[in-house]
Amino acid sequence: MFVLLVVMALCAPLYAKHVAHTTPDRNNITGKVTVGGEQRDVVSLDGIPIGPTWQGEYLLGADQNGRDVAVRLLYGARNSMFIALTATAITTILGIILGLLAGYYRGVVDWIISRSMDVLWAIPVLLLGVALGVSLALGGVKLGPLELSGDSLWIPTLIIGVVGVVYLARPLRGEVLRLREQEFVEAARAQGASGPRIMFGEIFPNIIATVLVFFPLLVANAVLLEAALSFLGAGVRDPDPSWGTMIGEGEKVIITQPALTIAPGLMLVLTVLSLNVVGEAVREAIDPRARVRLEQ
Amino acid sequence: MSDDLLRVEHVRQWFPLRAGLLFDRTVGHVRAVDDVSFTLSRGETLGLVGESGCGKTTLARTVLRLLTPTGGSITFQGQDVTTAGRRDLAPLRRDAQLVFQDPHASLNPRKCVGDIVSAPLKRQGVGKAERRARVGELLELVGLPASARSRYPHEFSGGQRQRIGIARALAVKPKLIVLDEPVSALDVSIQAQIVNLLDDLQEELGLSYLFVAHDLAVVRHVSDRIAVMYLGRIVELSPAEELYHRPIHPYTEALLGAIPVPEPRRARRQRAVVGGEPPSPIDPPSGCVFHTRCPRAQAKCSVEVPPLTQYDGGHAAACHYPLNVTEAQIAASTRSPDSPEAAGDVTPEVLPVAQSA
Numbered sequence: 084m085f086v087l088l089v090v091m092a093l094c095a096p097l098y099a100k101h102v103a104h105t106t107p108d109r110n111n112i113t114g115k116v117t118v119g120g121e122q123r124d125v126v127s128l129d130g131i132p133i134g135p136t137w138q139g140e141y142l143l144g145a146d147q148n149g150r151d152v153a154v155r156l157l158y159g160a161r162n163s164m165f166i167a168l169t170a171t172a173i174t175t176i177l178g179i180i181l182g183l184l185a186g187y188y189r190g191v192v193d194w195i196i197s198r199s200m201d202v203l204w205a206i207p208v209l210l211l212g213v214a215l216g217v218s219l220a221l222g223g224v225k226l227g228p229l230e231l232s233g234d235s236l237w238i239p240t241l242i243i244g245v246v247g248v249v250y251l252a253r254p255l256r257g258e259v260l261r262l263r264e265q266e267f268v269e270a271a272r273a274q275g276a277s278g279p280r281i282m283f284g285e286i287f288p289n290i291i292a293t294v295l296v297f298f299p300l301l302v303a304n305a306v307l308l309e310a311a312l313s314f315l316g317a318g319v320r321d322p323d324p325s326w327g328t329m330i331g332e333g334e335k336v337i338i339t340q341p342a343l344t345i346a347p348g349l350m351l352v353l354t355v356l357s358l359n360v361v362g363e364a365v366r367e368a369i370d371p372r373a374r375v376r377l378e379q
Numbered sequence: 380m381s382d383d384l385l386r387v388e389h390v391r392q393w394f395p396l397r398a399g400l401l402f403d404r405t406v407g408h409v410r411a412v413d414d415v416s417f418t419l420s421r422g423e424t425l426g427l428v429g430e431s432g433c434g435k436t437t438l439a440r441t442v443l444r445l446l447t448p449t450g451g452s453i454t455f456q457g458q459d460v461t462t463a464g465r466r467d468l469a470p471l472r473r474d475a476q477l478v479f480q481d482p483h484a485s486l487n488p489r490k491c492v493g494d495i496v497s498a499p500l501k502r503q504g505v506g507k508a509e510r511r512a513r514v515g516e517l518l519e520l521v522g523l524p525a526s527a528r529s530r531y532p533h534e535f536s537g538g539q540r541q542r543i544g545i546a547r548a549l550a551v552k553p554k555l556i557v558l559d560e561p562v563s564a565l566d567v568s569i570q571a572q573i574v575n576l577l578d579d580l581q582e583e584l585g586l587s588y589l590f591v592a593h594d595l596a597v598v599r600h601v602s603d604r605i606a607v608m609y610l611g612r613i614v615e616l617s618p619a620e621e622l623y624h625r626p627i628h629p630y631t632e633a634l635l636g637a638i639p640v641p642e643p644r645r646a647r648r649q650r651a652v653v654g655g656e657p658p659s660p661i662d663p664p665s666g667c668v669f670h671t672r673c674p675r676a677q678a679k680c681s682v683e684v685p686p687l688t689q690y691d692g693g694h695a696a697a698c699h700y701p702l703n704v705t706e707a708q709i710a711a712s713t714r715s716p717d718s719p720e721a722a723g724d725v726t727p728e729v730l731p732v733a734q735s736a
Contacts, residue, residue, distance in 0.1 A: 267486055269479070270477065270544075272445055274499040275472030276498075288487070
């Protein structure tokens with residue numbers, strides 16, 4: 084299911100070119116489209132966009148700017164998936180490193196990492212995301228060699244990636260705390276292995292299962308967070324499509340043209356649902372007894 | 380350099396106990412190992428016995444510098460390794476290896492046997508082809524098929540896993556292997572196999588063993604000498620057979636009495652049994668640590684720490700009122716240099732007759 088969604092997102096340009104004959108951000112406010120033999124305005128004179136036509140052009144209707152919703156939906160899927168997957172990759176890498184460091188070295192290192200996590204956890208994720216998103220988007224980011232303009236996709240990606248670290252690093256830290264006391268770790272130390280070598284050579288292979296279980300859940304989480312941020316205007320910015328921005332735009336005409344909100348909403352539900360199913364399956368396959376939950 | 384492979388002098392391993400709401404204060408120490416001295420020669424097996432919690436495992440780990448001792452010194456092959464850093468520990472890490480009690484926990488479940496056994500070689504910078512050959516040799520040496528290399532630990536039984544653990548320890552051709560209760564997690568029939576394997580390996584490779592066990596029956600077969608530990612101290616150190624025939628310390632006698640006999644009705648011997656639990660190592664008894672449970676304890680025992688007294692035949696014990704020794708033997712005895720530093724300068728006495736009943 085999730086794979087199908089990804090394939091759909093990847094095929095977006097094909098669909099746009101050969102079926103819908105448009106691009107995700109081509110405005111067409113004054114244009115007309117033939118539906119069932121009769122000519123109709125894409126956007127009516129009083130500003131109400133056309134509903135689903137169930138044909139090649141404007142399959143799911145248009146938005147206020149006369150852009151094809153189906154095309155934007157697919158392109159939005161690309162953005163949403165890109166952000167979610169990249170953010171989760173960032174989360175995973177950071178989470179593994181921090182979890183290993185905190186769990187293995189304990190003491191001061193653990194204290195610093197764990198307390199930072201507490202702080203991050205104490206702030207509502209959305210609030211933090213919006214605050215960061217708005218402030219970063221206004222000024223752009225200049226971090227050494229890293230330079231991002233305000234409308235770059237990397238800004239929401241980074242925010243979502245960093246915010247999610249807490250959910251992975253904590254359980255991993257616990258796992259590492261348990262593993263480090265195992266005798267095979269002591270055996271490695273008796274052979275003269277260094278700290279990093281034990282962490283990555285001995286302990287890391289044992290936490291991969293946990294990471295695998297968390298991964299789809301984290302992606303689902305990231306998709307939702309991205310949608311929420313974009314909806315609030317702190318994530319992906321117009322004219323770039325994303326499900327969140329599309330819901331945000333559709334919300335203005337939700338009474339007259341609900342399809343505009345329902346379509347991306349359904350996509351969101353499907354994606355998150357499928358990811359959760361994947362996560363559940365992975366969990367069952369690896370350890371039927373373990374209970375993993377993401378709390379937010 | 381003398382013939383001593385390992386020399387342990389007055390080693391202490393105290394673990395601080397911390398408490399406090401905001402700031403950790405040290406409120407006391409667990410005296411896991413308290414002033415222990417012994418030497419281990421090349422090719423020798425020293426058995427280390429004592430009941431659970433007496434500090435024998437801690438001592439084993441301290442000797443290998445998995446723990447840094449609180450006090451005392453450890454000399455390995457003439458080199459002081461007491462406080463050596465990771466780099467200076469290289470010779471110890473190469474020449475001394477550890478075999479663990481629990482063969483389930485001591486092998487990384489996510490690594491195949493070949494990787495586990497060759498890990499120490501990799502750390503010593505041995506090339507890939509050579510490692511492969513050596514793993515094959517090692518597996519054969521411990522009686523496992525060469526095909527075992529690509530399988531994972533959970534595919535093996537307890538005894539086989541212990542063999543894998545032994546192969547890993549042997550990989551770097553060590554001179555000393557510390558065996559931390561290597562057979563106590565195994566079935567009795569498997570125990571014998573492993574003990575025999577260890578015996579053969581020692582003969583073949585000229586290894587020294589520090590063999591930690593909690594019962595005297597197992598160590599008897601493999602040890603040249605046996606040290607008995609109680610509450611962090613060595614109370615008796617003796618050539619192996621001698622210990623079974625002539626225990627000097629009352630605690631040793633009690634341990635011997637605890638060995639199950641196949642047919643108790645036929646082999647009716649006097650069994651000394653000590654009651655109660657060992658006292659807490661956080662606040663060990665004054666004087667002789669065993670006096671709270673000793674059937675022979677006298678007033679002096681709770682005041683004076685008994686020195687380790689060296690009797691004839693290389694037999695030493697720390698007791699004010701020793702068993703199985705004559706007055707002449709006491710007269711001929713000397714204070715062992717391995718005595719605890721806190722021990723008084725007193726000679727043992729024969730127990731007053733009125734009390735011995």
